[in-house]
Amino acid sequence: MSEMNTNKYKGGEEPGATRVRFAPSPTGHLHVGGARTALYGWLFARSRKGSFILRIEDTDRHRSTEESVEQIISSLQWLGLDWDEGPGVGGDRGPYRQMERMEIYKEAAAALLESGKAYRCYCSPEELDAARANAKAAGKPFVYNGRCANLTAVDEEKLKAGGRGSVVRLRLPDTGVTIVRDIIKGDVEFDNSILGDFILLRSSGIPTYNFAVSVDDAHMGVTHVIRGDDHLPNTPRQILLLEAMGEKLPAYAHLPLILGPDKTPFSKRHGASSVEEFRSQGYVREALCNYLALLGWSLDGETTLFSVEELIEKFSLERVGSTASVFDNEKLSWMNGHYIRSMDSEELASRIEQFIENTVLAGLPGTDDKPSVTDLVPLVQEKMKTLADFVDLTEFFFHPATFEEKALSRLVKDANAPAVLANAAEVLSSLDVFSVEAIESTLRQSADDLELKLGKFLQPIRISVSGKTITPGMFETLEMLGREESVSRLLAAIDLLKNSG
């Protein structure tokens, strides 16, 4: 029974012949939902040694922008998802932007018109809107009534002479069912009677989504259509269209949605939602790819950490789940911290250097007597969850300590603070060698002398030199700050305490 339509499909042939496309509409940044779709398609293509194609679906002239095309491309590149055919790399099935493919659509429409599988419709948008309104008022589904389906040449001449514009519609059966064989959703059956003869070419001559996508998928030899499941209800139309054009069908895989915490489709309302935003918040590509891969796919329910290479090796569409999933920033952050921790220090340093160019630290590390990013990485690597954390953790090395409210009040309330700071300033000034080891042993000794636990002893010092309650290890921090700066900050804090009485 399920073998019934097998010969209509072309998916599943030799792996190397696999062709997958990612087809975003350039109407904004690359959203994480789009990024996941791209990732799955890319992983699938790479795992089958096939081709990954980028196609820009810019037929919505009102919403498409060139900036958006550039942003999407830059996000894909940042994620490491490269394409074999598409903008910037070419390919022999191009062009890869739909607005540059008008001739191809016109020809396809002409062929359909010629064979009688499509026809011109002269109904105006106003008439159609009215019909839709009527149907709704009557509580009935709106299906185009086929008024123009059987016009004679004479009728057409008359309508044209009357100045009527026309669209091209596909002639569809109004009986029977169309079955979408979906790798993720299984076989889904649609009644042809509710489809209606839909529009292929608008009166402007620009193709509609369903037409452009079908013509392009066929023309580009796409074997696997991997996209969001909001497209599932459109798929029977595309199947019927492909069949009308005499094309074989690609395999379909409709991915479930990504939701926000409130279970509605994930969007900017939920905070960061685009790849660009996550990038600028200091997330690394390894974490985003790994996290996105797991949002809807799992290998065994046990393994959670995958390198890109492992993903390519293990990924399969069959193990993509069919339920929508909620995007969880906490888990992404945890994963991001994991990747930051496991990165080798030169690599981390170079990522941080790029990242801080857009922050208050821009241009500061490594200048004058300031520590470089490389100097600082060992102190903060295991504390960072995002690259942005580097800034919070190390800013006080580059600017005079500004006291956080909480830190200041703790310092003021700490009865031991004056004694601790005086002691520390003194012993640190008289140290022969200002090294981590020397600092540690002398400060431990001081803590003992004052009969304070080390933590209790170090906290006033921490706050005095950094203005914060959280810093990298204190001994390392003091060494990095240098004797002079350390002591002067301690002295300044002592004054501060006196004056605040």
Added chain:
RNA sequence: GGCGCAUUCGUCUAGUGGCCUAGGACGCCGCCCUCUCACGGCGGUGGCAGGGGUUCAAAUCCCCUAUGCGCUACCA
């Protein structure tokens, strides 16, 4: 309204009729480690949407209900 998809711990998920006293991960809680914060280690909390069937046996199969979402455009 019609059509479609979906429903396992708070979240991501494993589970394809007996191995489930439902497993893992994030989060959360507790303990340990500890100079703060993280990290790490150990332990814990917590779930099959509801109702009917089928079966010796159901998270797993069928039906109904509920809820959420999508599509229903000369948007994609």
